Amino acid sequence: MIYIYFLAAIAVVVVAERVPSVGAKRALYAALGAALLLAPLVDRNDSDYNVLADAGVFVLLALGLNIVVGFAGLLDLGYAAFFAIGAYTYGMLASPQFGIHLPFWVLLFVAAALAALFGIILGAPTLRLHGDYLAIVTLGFGEIVPQIFQNLTAYTGGPNGISALDFPSFFGHSFGQRALPYYYVTLALIALGLALARNLRESRLGRAWMAIREDELAARHMGINTTLVKLSAFALGASFSGLGGVVFAAKLSLVSPDLFQFQVSVLIVSMLVLGGMGNIPGVVVGSLVLTLVNSVVLPQANALASAVGLHVDFSSYHFFIYGAILVGIMLFKPEGLLPSVQRREELRHATAPQDVRA
Template identity: 75%
Template sequence: MIYTYAFVAIAACVAIERFHNRRAKATIVLLLAAFLAIAPRFYGNDAVFSVLADAAVYVMLALGLNIVVGFAGLLDLGYAAFFAIGAYTYGMLASPQFGLHLPFWALLFIAAALAALFGALLGAPTLRLHGDYLAIVTLGFGEIVPQIFQNLTKYTGGPNGIAALDVPTFFGHSFGASVMPYYYIALFGIAFALWISRNLRESRLGRAWMAIREDELAAKHAGIDVLRSKLAAFAIGASFSGIGGVLFAAKLALVSPDLFGFQVSVLIVSMLVLGGMGNIVGVVVGSLLLTIVNSALLPQINSLVDTAFHTTLDLSNLHFLIYGAILVGIMLFRPEGLLPSRERRAELHHAGEAAVDA
């Protein structure tokens, strides 16, 4: 069942990439939205929509990281830190921890703002760094943030985290134990993230990012404020994962530091690489594929193997092997990703051209 939804969504994405006619694209988007909104009434169960809601959160995260890495070309290996900040915002402000029970809906915005603030805070001192050095610093940041949450036991519950988070309500109606509200909110979140991404890409800021990604010096010559543009990329990208974090925490009703480790950052980067960095539709496909592999395919293979051989294997230990294999395979056979952006494709297939008369 889960595969039906994933297949429809991915097929629609591929169709959007293939069609060049605006109206055709818009039609597919509307049909897909209608399908995702209505089909759950007839088809599927809570387990399926739980996975789909998680997948939707990951799509949001990937779209956020895509702004930083894909658009502005800043390799961020600590993106999970902002996810953690979003989740802990909900965990601390909507739970018995401090007796604060701020509403879920307000916290979506508060978490987005907080994550953006921390994005800018991380960005400000590090954006003079380039390439590998920036990656190392962001990697460190991604390690430090969960450590802080782990060690501020008094406020964050330490290694155990915070449990029994508030169940959100919608005009007085509690979400209860159903996952459907999260599924629908996450769909709205994706729609919003897609809309923002698309508009940013076509905006002045988007063009500044593209210029910076290509040639920072030439971008400065063109009168682009490079530092401020990079800072904006970090802040906007982080805000997406702040929202994702609130959704994730509310659905799980739990936050703990081990949920936001390095593997999450790697997972999201893998989604971008797999789908095609910089291309919005490609990123959606990449994140859907990896989440389905993670949350549906692997557990199923796991139980098949277990029943067949009467073992109790835990294939989740193989996740890293699988990401690694995917990354290596993509780098070898399709370095631009499954559905690459025009620029990225040009970059990797015509890299020789620029050198001809340089």
């Protein structure tokens, strides 16, 4: 059953991005949206929504990282740090830890703002760095942030983290242990994230990001304040992950430093690479494919294997899958599985090297 959601969503996006008519495209997306909203009328299996809500969090993270990496071309290998900041915001301000119990909805805003602030703080030192050096510095921050959360035991519960976080409630109705409310929250946040990401891409700021991605020096000559433009990418990208962190922490009712390791950052980068960096529908597909593999296919493969008497733990092949995706896509399909139509066409018709005459 759970496969249907993923495969249907992936299929709709792939088809919608290939149909020539705008009307048909909108109709397909509207149908997908309606189906996702109404699904609980048919499917009453809460564990499905558990998986889907987690997938939704990762879609949100991928949309956010896409702003930084895909639009602005700043390879951020420490994105999980902002996810951690979002999650710990909820963990510290909606739990018995300090006896503070702020509402979930308020903390969504607080976490988005805090993550954005840290996006600026951690982004600022990297402004003069390019390409791979920037990647390594962000990786360093990505390592430091969870380590600090782990070390500040008095505030964060140390390696064990903070548990028994508050259940969010909606007009007095507690979410309780059910996953369905989180499913709706992630749907709403994804809708918001998609709209904002699309708006940004088609805007003065979005063009400025792409310009610095292509050629930072030329961008400065267009009057683009690269400092401000890069920081805004870090801040906006991080804010998505702050939102994701709050939902993730509330749903798990737990935060701990080991949830935000380097692997999480690489997982999200893999989602972008798989789907096609910079292309919003591609990024959504990439994150759906990888969460499907991670949280559905591998566990079921395990069950299947043990059912036939094999002792193979497929879930220990996560690294291999991310690694193979990164290597395979970069070598054979660097534009990703679902690049924008234009990018695909242009790569196919790329003319001979142009500097022959120069």
